[in-house]
Amino acid sequence: MTLPLTPPFTAETARLKVRRAEDGWNSRNPEQVSEAYSPDSLWRNRDIFLQGRPAIVAFLREKWAKEREYRLIKELFAHDGDRIAVRFAYEWHDASGQWFRSYGNENWVFDEAGLMARRMASINDYAISASDRLFHWPQGRRPDDHPTLSDLGL
Numbered sequence: 001m002t003l004p005l006t007p008p009f010t011a012e013t014a015r016l017k018v019r020r021a022e023d024g025w026n027s028r029n030p031e032q033v034s035e036a037y038s039p040d041s042l043w044r045n046r047d048i049f050l051q052g053r054p055a056i057v058a059f060l061r062e063k064w065a066k067e068r069e070y071r072l073i074k075e076l077f078a079h080d081g082d083r084i085a086v087r088f089a090y091e092w093h094d095a096s097g098q099w100f101r102s103y104g105n106e107n108w109v110f111d112e113a114g115l116m117a118r119r120m121a122s123i124n125d126y127a128i129s130a131s132d133r134l135f136h137w138p139q140g141r142r143p144d145d146h147p148t149l150s151d152l153g154l
Contacts, residue, residue: 007082014079032059
């Protein structure tokens with residue numbers, strides 16, 4: 001049975017919504033990712049403000065051109081009605097080969113169809129050495145048996 005991933009969210013549907021978002025972002029396919037957002041979705045990502053799918057696609061293309069070998073883990077923090085709060089970490093390196101782990105929190109608001117109408121993200125980057133990396137799965141979806149953020153103590 002497929003659970004509907006529309007508000008109001010239960011603990012299970014919120015957890016599934018978060019995992020599907022993680023899977024989408026790990027695909028690094030901007031067009032595919034944008035389909036999870038309402039056509040006029042509002043975003044705040046760090047100090048950047050966006051509206052609409054075309055702006056989301058352009059933003060993600062630029063992001064993943066800069067953030068190489070991107071791997072992300074998201075974890076449900078809280079949910080209520082049409083809202084989900086998420087914490088996340090992702091690892092990537094820049095053009096010079098410097099690795100980073102970026103930590104953040106997102107607040108999501110969904111429309112009645114289950115599309116994200118609003119995304120507010122606060123993110124901090126932390127330089128790490130290659131030997132400090134924790135996310136080593138092949139590019140793409142995180143394997144089901146890979147540790148979560150909580151398992152990793154992050």
